[in-house]
Amino acid sequence: MCLDLKRTDAIATITLARPDRGNAINIELADALLAAVTACEADASVRAIVLTGAGALFCAGGDIDAFAQAGEEAPGLMRRLTGPVHAAQVRLARMRKPLVTAINGAAAGAGLGLAVMGDVAFAAASATFIGAYGAVGLSPDVGASWWLPRLVGLRQAQRLLLLGERIDAVEAERIGLVTRVVPDAQLMEAAMAVAGCLAHGSPTAFQRTRALLLDAPLADLETHLDLEVRALTACAAGPDAVEGIAAFREKRRPCFSA
Template sequence: MCLDLKRTDAIATITLSRPDRGNAINIELADALLAAVTACETDAAVRAVVLTGAGALFCAGGDIDAFAQAGSEASGLMQRLTGPVHAAEVRLARMRKPLVTAINGAAAGAGLGLAVMGDVAIAAASATFVGAYSAIGLSPDVGVSWWLPRLIGLRQAQRLLLLGDRIDAVEAERIGLVTRVVPDDLLMATAMAAAGRLAHLSLPAFQRTRALLLEAPMTGLEPHLELEVQALTACAEGPDAAEGIAAFQEKRQACFQA
């Protein structure tokens, strides 16, 4: 089994599980990831998702041994792999449910893209981050070249993707690549606590806020203000806004249902 999916209350945990291969992505894992993400997206009982890896690494990226074995057919294999992984990433980024990434070790190549896309990205102190593409003559995939400039700016993205620098968890937190660094033995507890907080949010409001944040770098001020108005009024028309306002006035925690 190359992936494990389990649900605890309202939180689904997806664990990449090829620890003997550093959770490197092969066709089986790519397909399993898309299936797991689809299951989380469509399960009404799931209100937050945690993505992590089994063993010492979060994800070593694409399976280099499989590329080597494919020989002249390597480009076709890469296209086959990126299809389901990219579909999974889009679903994770667009679904109405929050994503927490629990980065338990090295995140390289495609693994870097998966690691940093969390709405909250928690890194173990032992985690490291590296683009890895330039060292093997490849360009980025899995959204790495999309996420990095937005999260850490162009210069730092160039550092990771062109120079191929490897950075540790402390540096990753300093430059804004991850949300927080915690001791290794507290990683999953911290990630689950963050997912628990997110699971109590209004999911429609969360989804619209996430979309505004992702669209902001590509939108001028006036158009973005209009998008904010549209999102705000749509939230106000739903039941969660009424519940949130009532809870605030009554000095209690809101119980969002949407």
Template structure:
């Protein structure tokens, strides 16, 4: 049996490919476990300076493996816990690791795949990509961070029509409402994702980590508290080797070389 997640490392970038193309890259327990193990590995490896998440074949991710849910019968609730535990732990690690995340959404993203697509700090959608929460159609509720991320990205009204009414949208509308960063021609998607990831990989890993944390926490804190966090963060950054190198490079009119 082939691995459900392919991992390639290139020039400081880890490329994670959901690899159950014959099942629409639907997430089963094996894939959730593999995603968590790989997220932990990337988070703990200082040579990984950016991560790309994409899917094999024509779909990004169809969501959870509904066929497995049906086969589980009365054990479906236990299976849901077994699946979401590693999946949600992986999402947490991908969101808070030092390396920034680029999602390259190569096709349809539904259910948990919808949540994974949104997770990217930079989310690039192929022109052919489609987006749907899809849970209501099978009598289930969202997971994979969907109800946390969606209103923060697109606002409550768009979140309600997507999550409650189950509207399906294309890549252009996804970019228009802020669900993804931008749309890329299908043939150019991975090349553009690699270009973006390599640009991020050349940046200060510690500065990007702190910036990610500040952005993630911004909607949960008051202005004064957040200003204090920003002040502490920039003061700390100025004292680190990357901060000193960045300041020196700016003054000397050269590209910085971060550790």
């Protein structure tokens, strides 16, 4: 087994489970990740997702040993490997269910892109972050070059991806790479608590808000304001807004549809 998918009430927890290899991504894990994400997307009872790693590392990136063994076939292997991981990442970023990442240890290479993409990213105090691409003569994948400039700005992205600096969890929080640092022993408790809160939110509002945040850097102000109006009025026309407004006036907790 290279991946574990568990349900706790409305929360799905996806755990990368190759701890003996630092959860390095091989074809089996790449395919399993896409299958798990697809299953979560299709399951209306899942309202929030937690992504974490088993063992001491969150994810060491791509499986370098597999690349070495592939020899001249390495480019084809990398394309085969990144295909399902990238497809899983797009689904995680675009679906109606918010994502919490629980970064339990080192996030390197491809693991960096997965770690920081959470709507809420919790880092264990022992976690570290490194691009690690240049050291093996490769360029970024799994969205690292897309997420980092948006989260921490171009200069910090250059620091991490070109200089290859390894930073600790405190520095990651300082520059905005993660949401919060928590003691190692409290990581999953914190992640599950926040996921539980998110699971009670409006899926429609979450999906439209996530899309606005992802697409904001791509549009000028006028275009983005128009997108906001379209999203807002679409939400207002749905049952979640009716329930949310009623609950607010009645001073009760809203019960949003799946």
